[in-house]
Amino acid sequence: MxxxxxxxxxxxxxxxxxxxxxxxxxxxxxxxxxxxxxxxxxxxxxxxxxxxxxxxxxxxxxxxxxxxxxxxxxxxxxxxxxxxxxxxxRMIPVECVARGYLTGSGWAEYQRTQSVCGVPLPAGLQDGSKLPTPIFTPAIKAELGEHDENVDFDTIAALHGRDIANRLRDITLALYSRAERTARERGIILADTKFEFGMRDDGTIVLADEVLTPDSSRFWDAAAWRPGGAQPSFDKQFVRDWLAHxxxxxxxxxxxxxxxxxxxxxxxxxxxxxxxxxxxxxxxxxxxxxxAGTGDDSPRVVVDVMPRADALDPQGRAVTSALQRVGFDGLTVRQGKRFEIEVAGDVTTERLDEIRAAADRVLANAATEVYDVHVVP
CATH class of the missing domain: 3.30.200.20 (Phosphorylase Kinase; domain 1)
Structure with missing residues (x-):
């Protein structure tokens, strides 16, 4: 291939x-x-x-x-x-989310409205509570860098037709039910997950993208589950928590x-x-x-851009402050940027000169930044 x-x-x-x-x-x-x-x-x-x-x-x-x-x-x-x-x-631009437990954005919405995506829920639930029955809480997919928007079922029906909305909901909940049971048998709680679907020319709905991974799901340790706060997890919530706290x-x-x-x-x-x-x-x-970790077999040129020592660098200052709070004094961090440029054909000297010229005009501010152009080995 x-x-x-x-x-x-x-x-x-x-x-x-x-x-x-x-x-x-x-x-x-x-x-x-x-x-x-x-x-x-x-x-x-x-x-x-x-x-x-x-x-x-x-x-x-x-x-x-x-x-x-x-x-x-x-x-x-x-x-x-x-x-x-x-x-x-033909992808259907809906994040089909199934929730069996209340947490994350669902918990935040519940505290305001006692519902999630238009689905009413009982009073008295906590962060991490198991829901009486799994619910379908869709979101409209956003462009890269934007937040997906949680919406109610009627919004999906208005955008894609009630028949497709019903099918997405029913398939999503059936998949969640099977996966939740499978995970629980292995000591893992599947708190929630999102599915994406596409459609064939004949109208068949097809499960696509990734499915039930630590990126698309919340996996909790069943033995340690205690409603009322954050749960020990096997997903990227660990990264979110580090960033947030x-x-x-x-x-x-x-x-x-x-x-x-x-x-x-x-x-x-x-x-x-x-x-x-x-x-x-x-x-x-x-x-x-x-x-192989890059998922890319074409030649790549990297442009590393660093702020000068006297430039305003709020990202670097934030990391420096975080290091000081955990006991690492005397360290100063500058937060740079990295651009990867995919090159069609061989990376020749002439092509590198062309990229350096582009960096001169677009990527680097001569007053505040320095940069380096090199080929990924």
Whole structure:
């Protein structure tokens, strides 16, 4: 199989065309992680493989409930383990969320309205409470960097027709019921999850994207579950909590600070724990080479942009303050930026000169920033 052009780049995945097969896509999961609608740095090693392999496992568990988009896991060696050959569908732009427990944005809304997405709930529930019955709480998908908007069922019916809205709700709740039971048998509570669906030309609704991963779900330790507060989890809530409570990040003014090594390693461990508990087998890395984590086989040029020492740098100051609060004095951080430029063909000296000229004009402010252009080895 030959990888074609990139058709779309999301927070975590890239969609590639498959030359000669216009009805297929190659979906490649990178090791990037996002939170609060920001892509964070650095990456979480092996995350793309964990998400892909867990999705493939779940597709096999759920295939009798709804068709899925997986065609084959036989992909080029340099994206082995982290890529899927899939059907090319007309995607339905709805985040189909099922909640069996009250937490996150649902808990916040419940405290204001005693309902979630228009679904009334009993009084007296706590953060982490199990709901009387699972509920469908859809969201309208937003552009990259924007917040998805939680909406009620009638909004989805008005946008896509009541028949499709009913089908999305019924399929979502059936998938959640099966997955919740499967996870509970393995000592994990599936608090909530989101599904995405596409449609074939004949109107068949097909399960697509990732499914029931630590990126798209809240996984809690069943043995430690206690309603009334935060729950021990196996998902990226750990990263959200660090950003919100320990990093010193001010979302109103700053870009997110870099994740410290201990947060990266702990996040990776949680993802692997979720995989191994659910699948019942050790996670085995399948990547063919060190570049597989990027999900990209084309040459890449990196432009690193750093603020000068005397420049206003609120992100760097926030990280410096966070380090001081945990006892690391005498360290000053400058928060830089990294741009990756994909290059068609070979990276020649002339092409590098062209990129440096572009950086001169677009990426670097000569008064406040310095930058370096280099090829990823």
């Amino acid at each position: 030959t990888i074609g052009e990139i058709l779309h780049t999301g927070k975590v995945r890239r969609l590639h065309a498959v030359p000669g097969h216009p009805d297929r896509l190659l979906v490649v999961a990178t090791d990037r992680i996002s939170a609060f609608d920001h892509i964070l740095a650095p990456d979480i090693p092996d995350k793309g493989e964990i998400l892909t392999q867990l999705s493939i496992w779940w597709f096999s568990q759920l295939s009798d409930l709804v068709p899925n988009h997986l065609v084959s896991a036989d992909v080029p060696s340099h994206v082995a383990g982290r890529a899927m050959l899939t059907e090319r569908l 320990e990093s010193g990040w001010d979302p109103a003014t700053d870009d997110p600070p870099p994740l410290p090594p201990e947060v990266v390693s702990a996040t990776r461990a949680r993802y692997i724990d979720a995989y191994e508990r659910l699948v019942g087998a050790p996670f085995v890395r399948r990547a063919a080479d060190a570049r």
